[in-house]
Amino acid sequence: MLTLGIETSCDETSVAVVEDGRTVRSNVILSQAIHTKFGGVVPEVASREHLKTIVPIYRQALDESGVTLEQIGLVAATMGPGLVGPLLVGLSFAKGLAYSRQIPFVPVNHLEGHLAANMLAHHDLKTHHLTLVVSGGHTMLVEVFGVGEYSILGKTRDDAAGEAFDKVAKILGLGYPGGAALDKLARQGNPAYFRFPRAVRSEEYQFSYSGLKTAVALHVQSLSAEALEKHRADIAASFQAAAVDVLVEKTVAAANDRNVSDVTISGGVAANSRLRALLSEKLAQVGKRCLFPPMDLCTDNAAMIAAAGYYRYQKFGAGELVANAVPYLALE
Ligand SMILES: Nc1ncnc2c1ncn2[C@@H]1O[C@H](COP(=O)(O)OP(=O)(O)OP(=O)(O)O)[C@@H](O)[C@H]1O
Ligand SMILES: [Mg+2]
Known part of the structure; x- marks a missing residue:
């Protein structure tokens, strides 16, 4: 079955065609560059950009996939969590398409989409597994029992991991969103240059990133302009080490506690090189697998939404066309 996501x-305005929840036929992603000058996403501007680009991106996704709309068996679109205006553009477009062509429709939870990126990329992933969701808006450890069966073991009490990467990147003058640029700069720095605080002693699987972000800001303020210029890469590397160490420590502990053999990383920060390397290493030491999506399936994309929609359709059937956008939609 071909799913349009x-x-x-x-x-990100993204449209994809995925076959049987396993094979990506096309995955067109347009990242809105306009927000860079504001240093963050402006919701109203994002909605207007989606409106301008959704039709051409949809046409490009169909063209690149080599299939026609008549061959599409399912339409899946993100209903939340996210920004309500942007969500409404994609959701309304998807519902209109499904209704006019009488194609079954499935609304998808964006976080379930991030989880599905791993199912799409790793066909032998065990049904029962643990996933670390680390994105621009979320940081949580989730035990997965099957499609739609999730137990959240813990989450962040304040900032998300991706948000902390973006804020520190901004402090270091790397632009927005700066997670990937910070990762790159950190490779030239010394992770042991400065020991930033690691919030590990709080409740078991809860995370906290606001203290770390403030510690970096205070450290940067204490430096002279020359010292800052000299140590930018070291600060990036030291921040990244603190941010990643906590994620790795808690994920390995949860994997042992919950007795799972497969652990996945989901969401944009799954692209982080230190997180991928360190979590793989520490899980291998206890005989567990660490899986993460290829780069293009880590940050927001429609292929993961198509895959999540397909799995949901297999298990629960089609959704309702009355489905509305839900900005704070929960995973559980
Ligand atoms: N290599 C990297 N290292 C660290 N962070 C990264 C890297 N690449 C991307 N990121 C971060 O990933 C985040 C974007 O991820 P994603 O697109 O999943 O978030 P989102 O969709 O905004 O949030 P959510 O999925 O929670 O709604 C940004 O914060 C970005 O800086
Ligand atoms: Mg996302």
Whole structure:
């Protein structure tokens, strides 16, 4: 079955065609560059950009996939969580398409989409597994028992991991969103240059990133302009080490506690090189697998939404066309 996926929850307009929840036939992603000058996503501007680009991106996705709309068996679109205006553009477009062509429709939880990126990329992933969701808006450890069966073991009490990467990147003058640029700069720095605080002693699987972000800001303020210029890469590397160490420590502990053999990383921060390397290493030491999506399936994309929609359709059937955008939609 060919699924058309649509994702517009934030500042990426993306449309994809995925076959049987396993094979990506096309996955067109347009990241809205306009927000860079504001240093963050402006919701109203994002909605307007989605409106301008959704039709051409949809046409490009069909063209690149080599299939026609008549061959599409399912339409899936993100209904939340995300920004309500942007969500409404993709969701309304998807519902209109499904209704006019009498194609079954499935609304998708964006976080379930991030989880599905791993199912799409790793066909032998065990049904029962643990996933670390680390994105621009979320940081949580989730035990997965099957499609739609999730137990959240813990989440962040304040900022998300991706948000902390973006804020520190901004402090270091790397632009927005700066997670990937910070990762790159950190490779040239010394992770042991400065020991930033690691919030590990709080409740078991809860995370906290606001203290770390403030510690970096205070450290940067204490430096002279010359010292800052000299140590930018070291600060990036030291921040990244603190941020990643906590994620790795808690994920390995949860994997042992919950007795799972497969652990996945989901969401944009799954692209982080230190997180991928360190979590793989520590899980291998206890005989567990660490899986993460290829780069293009880590940050927001419609292929993961198409895959999540397909799995949901197999298990629960089609959804309702009355489905509305839900900005704070929960995973559980
Ligand atoms: N290599 C990297 N290292 C660290 N962070 C990264 C890297 N690449 C991307 N990111 C971060 O990933 C985040 C984007 O991820 P994603 O697109 O999943 O978030 P989102 O969709 O905004 O949030 P959510 O999925 O929670 O709604 C940004 O914060 C970005 O800086
Ligand atoms: Mg996302």
